[in-house]
Amino acid sequence: MNYEAKKIDQFLLLHSARADGWRDLTVLAEEWASGSGKRLPFEAALEAMAPIEEFHAYPGPRLLGALRERIASDDAGDAARLARRISNALLTHSYRGQPGEWDIAEDASAAEIADVLPSAFGKARIHRPYLEVLFVNSQPASRWPALAAELRRMRRPEDAFLYEPVFVGSFEDALCAAAVNPAIAAVVLAEGFPYRSRHDAPALRSILDPLGEKDSRDASALRLACSLKRIRPELDVYLLSERNVESLAGNPEAESARRIFYAVEEPLELHLSILEGVAARYETPFFDNLKKYARRPIGTFHALPIARGKSVFRSDWIRDMGEFYGLNLFLAESSATTGGLDSLLEPTGNIKRAQELAARAFGADHVFFVTNGTSTSNKMAVQALLAPGDIAIVDRNCHKSHHYGMVLSGALPFYVEAFPMTEYSMYGAVPLQTIKRALLALRAEGRLDRLRLLDLTNCTFDGHMYNVRRVMEECLAIKPDLVFLWDEAWSGFARFSPFLRPRTAMGAAADIEAWLRNPASSDAYDAQQREVGEAPSDEVLLSTRLIPDPRRVRLRVYQTNSTHKSMSAIRQGSMLLVKDVDFHTVEAQFHEAVFTHASTSPNQQLIASLDVARRQMELEGYGLVMNAIEIALKIRRAVNGHPLISKYFRVLGADEMIPAAYRQSGFKDYLAPGASWADVVKAMREDEFYLDPTRMTLVCGTAGFDGTQFKGILAGDYNIQVNKTSRNSVLLQSNINNTRSDVAQLVRVLVEICRGIENRLATGGDAEREGFEARVKSLMTDVPDLPNFSRFDEAFRGNAGRTTPEGDIRAGFFGAYDPALCEYVPLFAAECDRRLQEGPEMISANFVIPYPPGFPIMVPGQVLTQETIDFMRKLDVKEIHGYERVRGLKLLRADALSARARR
Incomplete structure (x- = not known):
């Protein structure tokens, strides 16, 4: 096995490639043992893997040394058996809980079968979570086995966690280890190590280069601590120093360290500190208390008969529900907020603590748990941040909850349009130029002070x-106190990828916050002001990469996060994240929004799952997200590279999902020839828009299926379940739950479907082929144009500007409550066409939202145009919210609106 041949230099595939490498290595060993292969390929493959293996505790130097000894003694049989054992242990993770896997002498006993089933199957074993700790020091490598033995001597039966050490001796090796080994949960840095790795392997360089670390030859422990936290902020870092630790502890740069020790005078304290640091992330305050509550004998005299499960398990008729869900679900149910529990509406105990831990994990100042889904999180945020008459710049294609939030708050939405992808009947995201034009238009009308919020979806449904x-900085350059709401329902996991994190609200806010503290930020702003002049024209502002004035900026960022969509939370589990220097000015409003929208009877299991999801992501999120990305890349390659599947299906690349104007780097696709x-x-760092690799648009129209049909x-x-569809595509998502077995199943199914198409075309004659071609043409060529937002009727623009398009959506929405103001016009009737040509104008009385594509093509108070009607008529979906096929379009009567206005 050759790392270069396997493209191991591709960072995102390092984790699965390591497992594949051991599988290939085992095959070479067994071929050597059987006589059908040679020793040299096996030996060369092992040495090619050696640099990466140094960054993992298992198999470790002892087992690797034993494997090399067997090669040196020409013992092919024993080498093959040991290679197979190591490969199996890595596959099943049995080495994490079975000491025999670390033993050189013997294979695992029959009693040490890997526990790969969920704990609910059979009797659960006593389990201690396993982690690895990275030790960076200047000790010679020959001393590392002795140091590891000393660390293992400090283990105690009462330790809650089990860790194994990984030793490296340089700055570069430390970065590589943290990047490629997701099991590392803590790092111990002893001063005096060199900068350069002792290896000169291309695989290592391909890891280091993307991490963006500049080779300054500064190999200080402090700098390494900062670099490690930049890549993986969840890591606990401990500093060991032989210098003046008192002054070191007071150094602001040392804030990234959890604790500082004087050299190694207290090895037991270091050991206990490592365990304590992991325990701090493992803590789930609400879930822990809920488990304690479920173990207590409770008499329930409140309105929740299902609590404790007596009404279920004593019933002849619904006992099967109890048997299906298990007793703990009912023991952990309560409508009480006492007895060790807490109130979600006014948390003061373990829910409050759980939310504080979530804020730490996601890089926020505050977090609100929400048990009604991110639809509710969005409405909470919009209601709390906007008052009647405030203006909000809003992506017209955002989730309907944002539009309904505008109705509730009485704010005036200033709709901006995303770039269209007409061929696939979907929209992308809103270009920065469009957003800046909206800001400048409001400024020209003297209404910029009325603008309060920019509301965007990141990432979009399609990735x-x-x-x-850049969006926030350039907007703050025009309006320094603008508030940002980023709907990240689909990308909460991105926090735990060092490459995706900068494209999240909290990640970008942290970067801007650090820039604002840097004195160089004022210099950069002043230099730009000298360049553009005191009163730059709109054209100059639109063409310039604007820098905000750090002395005036008020950084106010909000993020909603569908935890259940990308992490291990139960359905409807959501979080609202806050990083706002002026939060104290709206905190009371946020509590009112919570009171408005949150149930007074929240589901305890939902709250607990949010608590647990945070724990998981802090302790293993880095590896889980990398695995989700790996799965996505394997699906892309398997579909687009398969000779049969690719005839009828393909996963769209970035070049097909994002226009070239927004891909400044020139990036085309992960699978493009020559792509590195x-x-x-x-592309991740520079492009205006980037395509989340875990979201894959699979075109099915070329196979003759519309999206809804193929989903069915x-x-x-x-x-196989998928959610989102378009006219000619379905969306595949990889997540932290997927495995490579899922990829294999998808590929097998697509091959079977393609063979069915081939058989029909081969045996159906000309009629079948012509029908197929017509169907494909209808789906892929005869697609409807996507309608842009037209305008609000003048009746709903009383508080709007002369040229800016904002309108009173609330008045339009509640106007439809009066039957005297409403009328219906059938969509396909001649009356509809006559009204478009001759008037009076047709004004939508409600939201009309086709699924797919899922965005509102009509909002209350909007004037309908030919393109909107044409799009509606070409839709072939069954589900259109807000539209009654029998009665037609619900409209507000223009004459009645005029009469009411005159009164």
Whole structure:
């Protein structure tokens, strides 16, 4: 096995490639043992893997040394058996809880079968979570086994966690280890190590280059601590120093360290500190208390009969529900907020503590748990931040909850349009130029002070991620106190990827916050002001990469996060994240929004799952997200590279999902010929829009299926579930739950479907082929144009500007409550066409939202145009919210509105 041949230099595939490498290595060893292969390929493959293996505790130097000894003694049989054992242990993770896997002498006993089933199957074993700790020091490598033995001597039966040490001796090796080994949960840095790695392997360089670390030859422990936290902020870092630790502890740069020790005078304290640091992340205050509550004998005299499960398990008729869900679900149910529990509406105990831990994990100042989904999180945020008459710049294609939030708050939405992808009947994201034009238009009318909020979706359903920092900085350059709401329902996981994190609200806010503290920020702003002049024209502002004035900026950022969509939370589990220097001015309003929208009977299990999801992501999120990205890349390669599947299906690349004007790096696709990891990283850092690799638009129109039809086939015939569809595509998502077995199942199903198409075309004659071609043409060529937002009727623009398009959506919405103001016009009737040509204008009385594509093509008070009607008529979906096929379009009567206005 050759790392270069396997493209191991591609960083995102390092984790699965390591497992594949051991599988290949085992095959070479067994071929050598059977006589069908040679020793040299096996030996060369092992040495190629050696640099990466040094960054993992298992198999470690002892087992690798034993494997090399067996090669040196020409013992092919024993070498093959040991290679197979190591490979199996890595596959099943049995080495994490079975000491025999670390033993050189013997294979695992029959009693040490890997526990790969969920703990609910059979009797659960006593489990201690396993982690690895990275030790960076200047000790010679020959001393590392002795140091590891000393660390293992400090283990105690009462330790809650089990860790194994990983030793490296340089700055570069430390960065590589943290990047490629997701099991590392803590780092111990002893001063005096060199900068350069002792290896000169291309695989290591391909890891280091994308991390963006500049080779300054500064190999200080403090600098390494900062670099490690930049890559993986969840890591606990401990500093060991032989210098003046008192002054070191007072150094602001040392804030990234959890604790500082004087050399190694207290090895037991270091050991206990490592365990305590992991325990601090493992803590789940609400879930822990809920488990304690479930173990107590409780008499329930409140309105929740299902609590304790007596009404279920004593029933002849619903006992099966109890048997299905298990006793703990009912023991942990309560409508009380006492007895060790807490109130979600006014948390003061363990829910408050759980939310504080979530804020730490996601880089926020405050977090609100929400048990009604991110639809509610969005409405909470909009209601708390906007008052009647405030203006909000809003992506017209955002989730309907934002539009309804505008109705509730009485704010005036200033709709901006995303770039269209007409061929696939979907929209992308809103260009920065469009947003800046909206800001400048409001400024020209003297209404910029009325603008309060910029409300955008990041990432979009189809995977478009903004350059969040650039958007916020350029907007703050025009309006320094603008508030930002980023709907990150689909990308909460991105916090735990060092490459996706800068494209999240909290990640970008942290970067801007650090820039604002840097004195160089004022110099950069002043230099730009000298360049553009005191009163630059709109054209200059639109063409310039604007820098905000750090002395005036008020950084106010909000992020909503569908925890259940990308992490291990129960359905409807959501979080609202806050990083706002002026939060104290709206905190009371946020509590009112919570009181307005949150149930007074929240589901305890939902709250607990949010608590647990945070724990998981802090302790293993880095590896889980990397695995989700790996799965996505494997799906892309398997579909687009398969000779049969690719005839009828393909996963769209970035070049098909994002226009070239917004891909300044020139990046085309992960699978483009000659594409390197450097190209991927450059696109992540520079491009206006970046395509989340875990979201894959699979075109099915070329196979003759519309999105809804193909979704039904996958679910009904093959038990494969997808959510989002368009006219000619379905969206595949990889997440932290997927495995490579899922990829294999998807590929097998697509091959079977393609063979069915081939058989029909081969045996159906000309009629079948012509029908197929017509169907494909209808889906892929004869697609409807996507309608842009037209305008609000003048009746709903009383508080609007002369040229800016904002309108009173609330008045339009509640106007429809009066039947005397409403009328219906059938969509396909001649009356509809006559009204478009001759008037009076047709004014939508409500939201009309087709699924797919899922965005409102009509909002209350909007004047309907030909393009909107044409799009509605070409829709072939069954589900259109707000539209009654029998009665037609619900409209507000223009004459009645005029009469009411005159009164």
